[in-house]
Amino acid sequence: MxxxxxxxxxxxxxxxxxxxxxxxxxxxxxxxxxxxxxxxxxxxxxxxxxxxxxxxxxxxxxxxxxxxxGSTRTDSRVHAALPRISAAIGAYDIPTDDVPRLLDDLGTDVVQLVQWRLAAQYARIAEQAPQLLTEALTALHHSTGADRLRAAHLLATTARSADAVAFKFGARDLSARLVELMRWAADQTEDRIAQATAAYVRTETFFAARAHTAGLRALEQAIDACPNPLSSASTAARGALHMRAAVIAGRSGNTDAVTLHLAQARCLGDAVQEGAYDGTQFGPDSVRAHEVSVAVSLGQDHLQRALDVADEWTPPDSLPQERQSGFWIELARAQVWAGRPDDAFESLKVARFIAPQHTREHPWARESAATIRRLKRADAESLTSFAEWIGAV
Structure with missing residues (x-):
């Protein structure tokens, strides 16, 4: 070095x-x-x-x-793990003769994987996911009764964490396979909240394909199938679906659906304490962060709403790093559109400090950095250094 x-x-x-x-x-x-x-x-x-x-x-x-x-070390660790993740799920429906781990021990490791996902620590997930996917599949195939339901839930959760790595690092085919594995496992949990969580994550495939109308339809079907909001878990599950439906409705330009789903998300968000529910962060702060995402999704005509939210509120440190950095990345996009490149650069730097891996792999962060550098070509060396780090030059 x-x-x-x-x-x-x-x-x-x-x-x-x-x-x-x-x-x-x-x-x-x-x-x-x-x-x-x-x-x-x-x-x-x-x-x-x-x-x-x-x-x-x-x-x-x-x-x-x-x-x-630099990011070379993280990138190399992640990309080296992707083939192993793919191999681990290649024969997901075929039992092996391996001896399963104790579910309590496996569960402890899966909880750690979720914490890494919320903190955008993708290199750590990538290194552990292949083995944990194999072990979760083994546990599922060798369990019965209540243990099988628990093993299915652990598998769905592990697949979701592995998908976060695949999706963020551009392995979209592998991501789609992991999402389908998550849905397959969620169906076997006999838990409607787990199935709602799988529907929430499935939206990534619609984002990737730009199939926003179809994605909105899928989310609305999932909302109809979600349990009534009678507990914190079911309230958060339904609220998260509405929150994501508002974003994808924005991408499709459906302002009526945006208004409907965002209002429902706000109402449900106010009914629960901010926190991670079945691995999905939800609560009033998460809904507020998504208001910026929705405004940016609707396009430049709605950017003032994103700027207004940011003037009134910024994410607290208690929110997971991935969600915090997502707010700053989307705010930077709105600031670029508003002709405020200096503010946008500051927002990107905050996003990088909070979650560097998430920021570097986010296409909007890269696009905004490239635009800022183009607008301020003769600016400070730090801007050029940032653009090189994020791959915008």
Whole structure:
């Protein structure tokens, strides 16, 4: 690792460590490395190995990509894992002779996978997903009764996390297969909320194909099939479907459907506490963030609504990183359209700080960065550096 890169990594580690109110000794203990190693890395005198960087990142509660300016390391880890994910689900419906893991142990690992997804830590998901998909499939095929229902739910949840990686990194065929696996597993849970969650995720395939009208129709059918909002879980499931229906209605230019679904999402969002329900974040803050997404989806004629929301509200730190960064990316798009490139660049930088992997792989972030650089070609070196990082040049 070049000296300048080592120094940058060390500075980022030190900055995040101080923000966490940790001493160097605290970090060394939490990362299971020596104190001289931490001091050397922060000083730029030592280059951390991949294992050491992973340990330090875990101790700081961030993805390793937060600590490395470039993205090559994350990209290579993700792309190397995609064929293994594909292989793991190739014969999903054929039982093997493997011995299944205890469901409690498997469940603990699947919960961790969900947390990584909400935090946009795709490299970690990619490395663990192939094995967990294999183990979840084995558990499903070798379980009966209530254990089989639980194994089906674990499989659906694992497939969703793996899909987040495939979809964000452009492996759309693999993403579609993982979505279908999730739907297959959700049907076997006999749980209508799990089936609603699968319908929510399935919308990705409609976004990818730009089949917005068909996607809206599918979501409205899922809303009709969703349980009545009598509990927090069922309220959140129905509200999330309305929230996503408003976005895809915006993409199709159906303003009447936008108004209807956004109103329902607001009403249901106000009825529950913000949180992750069956792996989907929902609540009043999530609905507010989606108001910006809806306004941007409707196009430039509606951008003032996105700007107004951002003037009144910004995502709290308690929201998952992926949702926070999505807000800033979509706000940047509105700011570009409004002729405010400096504000848009600031929004993109906030998105990168919160969730670098999500930001770098987001097509709208890349498009906005390219537009900003074109408008401000003679601007500061930091803009060119950002555009190179995100792949906009």
């Amino acid at each position: 070049p000296t300048t890169t080592r120094r940058g990594v060390g500075q980022r580690i030190a900055t995040i460590r101080r923000a966490r109110r940790m001493t160097q000794a605290d970090l060394a203990r939490a990362a299971y490395v020596s104190l001289p190693t931490v001091k050397g890395i922060e000083r730029g005198a030592r280059s951390p190995s991949d294992d050491t960087l992973d340990s330090i990142a875990a101790a700081l509660g961030v993805d390793p990509s937060h600590l490395v300016a």
